[in-house]
Amino acid sequence: MQTRSSVLSLAFPIVGVLAAGSAAAQGAAWADPGPWRTSISLYGYLPSVSGSSNFPQPGGGSDVGVRAKELLQNVQSMFMGSLEVNRGRWGVFTDFAYFDLGDETSGTRDLFIGGNRLPADASASVDFSVKGSLWTTAASYRFLSYSDWTLDVFGGFRRIDVEQRVSWQLGGNVGQFPLPARGGNLSSGTTNWDPVVGVKGRIVLGTGRTWFVPYYFDIGAGQSRYTWQASAGLGYAFAWGDLVGSWRRVDYEFQPDQPIGSLRLDGPAIAAVWHW
Structure with a gap:
């Protein structure tokens, strides 16, 4: 409950800014917002992965838990892309990422049986x-727009x-574990929907206006x-669009009753962005 309150205390000021921006736009409701602008981005992303997962045993046996940071070392595939459409100060955007992460390891102790680490x-x-x-x-709404930087607020x-x-298959001194816990195959998953609010924009560097910092x-x-x-x-801005190198982190903390405890993707990304 304390975590949820902290999140909301951060979210409400951003929502207030978004509402203020909406009110400021009312005076210009009949002004020509200008042409539609569209951009498409394709990303390459190489994150490190950390987190924790829990696999309930069928029939009430001991749960099996893993730590993703120690066991997930290979990004088998990762696709990311985004689409943004703007007219005047208003816009909408969507961002999609697919990830397939996995690894095999032997001789590890980063497996938990019944909440206890292997001896x-x-x-x-x-x-x-x-x-x-x-x-x-x-x-999104463009709340601030200057010659060298912009600030958009958004909610979605x-x-x-x-x-x-x-x-998994246990080895060594495993006499303390019941037979069903010494080896097997388990799966679990979750699907969550979460409202989000935030800010985004770019800061232009130098007089040439070709280098910029996106955030x-x-x-x-x-x-x-x-x-x-x-x-x-x-x-770096070209006539056709932009090339962007960045560091990106996605962080999730799930509910205690969900099979995944936490998940974090953290690493470098490179993107090509086309504008028209």
Whole structure:
């Protein structure tokens, strides 16, 4: 409850700014907003992954838990893209990411049986994978616009859909574990919808106006305890669009009764952005 209150205390000022921007726009309701502007972005993303997952045993056996940071080292596939449409100060955007993460490891102790880590004289061979998607959609308002920087405020939602699988086989001194816990295959997953609010924009560098710093931040809570996403980087503007290198982090803390405890994607991204 304290975490949810903290998230809301951060979200309300942003919502207030969005409402103020809407009121300021009423005086210019009949002004020509200008042409439609569209941009499409395609990303390459190489995140490190951390978090925790829990797999309930069928029939009431001991739960199996894993720590993703130690067991997920390979990004098997990752696709990210976004679409944004603007007219005047108003706009909408959508951002989609698909990830397929997995790895096999042997001799690890980063497996938990019944909430307890494996003892020093036991280890496990583990095959762990996480597949899922992130979809963010929001309406935006250009609250501030100057020659060298912009600030948009926005509100919308993010959906996360995650499916995870684990197979394991214990070795060493495993006499303390019941037979069903010494090896097996389990799967679990979750789908959460969370309202989000945030800010985004760019800061132009130098007199040539070709280099710029893009920034983005959002925060929200709903079916998740909280979620936030942030990115910042350096871009170069061409006649056809932009090339952008950035660092991006997505953070989720799930509810205690959900099979996934937390999930974090954190790493570099490169994007090509086309404007027309």
